[in-house]
Amino acid sequence: DLEALLWFQDYLTRYPGGLVVISHDRAxxxxxxxxxxxxxxxxxxxxxGNYDDFLIEKEARKAQQLAAFKNQQREIAHxxxxxxxxxxxxxxxxxxKSKEKxxxxxxxxxxxxxxxxxxxxxxxxxxxPRSGLKVVNCEHVKQAYGEHVVYQDLNFSAERGQRxxxxxxxxxxxxxxxxxxxxxxxxxxxxxxxxxxxISGYFAQNRVDSLNPQLTVLENVMELRTVDNRLTEQxxxxxxxxxxxxxxxxxxxxxxxxxxxxxxxxxxxxxVNPPNLLLMDEPTTHLDMASIDALIxxxxxxxxxxxxxxxxxxxxxxxxxNVLHVHSGRLTSYAGNYxxxxxKSKATNERAALTAGFTDGRPxxxxxxxxxxxxxxxxxxxxxxxxxxxxxxxxxxxxxxxxEAKQSxxxxxxxxxALYTQGTKVKELNEELAKTQVAFVEATAIWEQLATRWxxxxxxxx
Numbered sequence: 001d002l003e004a005l006l007w008f009q010d011y012l013t014r015y016p017g018g019l020v021v022i023s024h025d026r027a028x029x030x031x032x033x034x035x036x037x038x039x040x041x042x043x044x045x046x047x048x049g050n051y052d053d054f055l056i057e058k059e060a061r062k063a064q065q066l067a068a069f070k071n072q073q074r075e076i077a078h079x080x081x082x083x084x085x086x087x088x089x090x091x092x093x094x095x096x097k098s099k100e101k102x103x104x105x106x107x108x109x110x111x112x113x114x115x116x117x118x119x120x121x122x123x124x125x126x127x128x129p130r131s132g133l134k135v136v137n138c139e140h141v142k143q144a145y146g147e148h149v150v151y152q153d154l155n156f157s158a159e160r161g162q163r164x165x166x167x168x169x170x171x172x173x174x175x176x177x178x179x180x181x182x183x184x185x186x187x188x189x190x191x192x193x194x195x196x197x198x199i200s201g202y203f204a205q206n207r208v209d210s211l212n213p214q215l216t217v218l219e220n221v222m223e224l225r226t227v228d229n230r231l232t233e234q235x236x237x238x239x240x241x242x243x244x245x246x247x248x249x250x251x252x253x254x255x256x257x258x259x260x261x262x263x264x265x266x267x268x269x270x271x272v273n274p275p276n277l278l279l280m281d282e283p284t285t286h287l288d289m290a291s292i293d294a295l296i297x298x299x300x301x302x303x304x305x306x307x308x309x310x311x312x313x314x315x316x317x318x319x320x321x322n323v324l325h326v327h328s329g330r331l332t333s334y335a336g337n338y339x340x341x342x343x344k345s346k347a348t349n350e351r352a353a354l355t356a357g358f359t360d361g362r363p364x365x366x367x368x369x370x371x372x373x374x375x376x377x378x379x380x381x382x383x384x385x386x387x388x389x390x391x392x393x394x395x396x397x398x399x400x401x402x403x404e405a406k407q408s409x410x411x412x413x414x415x416x417x418a419l420y421t422q423g424t425k426v427k428e429l430n431e432e433l434a435k436t437q438v439a440f441v442e443a444t445a446i447w448e449q450l451a452t453r454w455x456x457x458x459x460x461x462x
Contacts, residue, residue: 003170003355005311024288026051026314027351041112062114064426068414069111071433075407078444079103091455095397102404109412128276128304132196133160135277135305136181142189143176150176151329154190160276163299163306165316165338168326169355174309175281177326178202181307182279194277201275203283208262210269213255217245217265220254224273231272242294243268243287260286267295276304284312313338313351393454396447403440410436 009031012019023029029036029051036047036054047054079099086092134157141154150173158164166174179185180192182202194200211220221236240250243264254262263286270278284292296318299306310316316338323334323341334341342350381389410433413419419426 006352006355024292025312026289027312061426064414064430065111065114067430068411068433069113071407071437072106072109072111072411075404075437075440076103076106079106082444082448086451086455089455092451095451102408105408106411109408111411111414125271125298125301126274127302128199128274129197130303131160131198131276131305134195135160135162135198136192136194136200138180138190138192140190141180141187141192143173143180143185143187149329151180154180154329154331156181156324156331158277158305158307160195160305161303163319163321164308164324165320165322166307166309166324166326167341167354172326173329174326175204177331178204178279178281178307178309181277198277199275200277200279201270202279202281203267203270204281205259205263205285208259208266210266211254211262214253216251216253217257218250220265221268221272224269226273236272239268239272243291264291271295271298274302274304278302278304278306278308280306280308280310282309282311284310284315311351311354313354316354389450389454393447393450396443396450399443400440400447403436403443406436407433407440 005025005028009028012032019032021029021032031050033050035049036051038045038047038054038058047057049057079102083096083099083103087096089096136156136158138154138156141151141156142149143151143154154177156177166177168174176185179202180187182200183192184202212223215223217240218233218236221240222231222233225231237250240246245261245264245268254265257265267283283295287295292312292315296315299319306319308319320338322336323338325332325334325341325345334344336344338350342353345353410429413429414426414433419429
């Protein structure tokens with residue numbers, strides 16, 4: 001439970017040795033870690049600081065990688081334009097061939113486009129039918145387990161669209177309140193009633209009775225298709241993948257799944273076919289961080305009413321709009337989000353309170369035009385003029401080649417994962433790359449005009 005976890009966290013904070021830990025608990029990692037190692041793309045990526053620091057640095061690296069990727073793609077496209085334009089001209093064939101080799105070298109050093117984890121969820125979550133304004137109401141409810149009275153005179157109501165998190169010490173009655181609202185346990189006194197057109201759905205770790213054990217994971221999701229919810233197999237696979245059912249896992253029969261896997265599948269089914277009153281008890285327990293973010297993404301777009309319990313502060317902050325403190329059979333409502341609750345309750349610890357690019361902004365520079373006018377096709381030049389033009393063309397081509405080589409070297413450096421542990425160096429390289437690309441565009445414009453002149457002139461008779 002959370003009290004034990006906080007004790008363990010405090011113990012590890014004071015532990016004099018080193019720690020290597022795997023956890024999906026952000027608050028735990030923020031409290032303990034001074035460095036993060038991410039396993040991604042069959043490589044280890046190291047970051048300094050705690051988990052929040054890791055997220056900031058990861059986004060910065062992603063922005064830098066995206067900028068480098070776009071720069072490389074622009075250069076490849078520019079070279080290809082030259083090949084397409086001059087490849088058929090006999091006088092320019094050797095240069096076009098050289099450009100093709102440069103394209104091949106760039107593609108060998110290809111910088112991958114960074115992935116957006118949320119974009120992997122190619123699924124628009126369906127919305128529940130609209131309920132009446134009053135969603136659920138409890139008056140003078142009594143609930144006890146044997147001689148242990150949990151609620152003697154419970155009064156509670158929720159309105160359409162509210163997102164309420166239940167907080168309070170273990171054993172205070174949070175889970176019991178959810179069960180009362182879900183009609184999972186019979187009340188022993190008072191009234192519990194749902195509002196107009198309300199359909200409730202209850203999620204808890206041990207509630208997997210909605211699953212068909214004879215069907216596969218994928219079939220349990222696909223059977224929820226309706227006329228209004230035209231779920232495709234690809235969408236179902238994407239959604240299941242976001243909740244850790246990947247590749248052949250979707251073909252497993254439900255009867256062979258572990259308790260945690262069944263819990264995740266039940267959660268997916270709720271998201272695919274959501275009720276308009278969603279009651280959730282610790283929905284993040286069996287999820288990794290990416291899956292928690294996928295769940296947050298789904299619930300942030302959910303238009304029904306949500307009442308939930310969680311010990312995940314990140315999840316609560318992202319979802320909750322109201323806080324209900326449960327203690328000794330009494331409910332205290334806070335008409336604000338979790339930050340508001342912390343302020344009003346004067347909590348000193350947000351977790352313990354649960355139980356009490358690269359863009360430099362510069363405008364793009366256009367290539368400076370060459371002042372000389374290109375002669376018309378067939379213009380004749382003297383041998384001296386021809387020699388001068390050839391010299392200018394060779395110098396321009398040399399300049400372009402030098403800048404291309406410089407760009408390729410910078411991009412090769414930027415494609416090295418080890419570089420991204422040096423934030424300052426990455427910034428310097430990106431700035432140098434931007435300047436080099438401006439110079440490259442200008443030099444190429446000069447070279448192309450000279451090359452066009454060269455292709456369209458002939459020597460004079462003199």
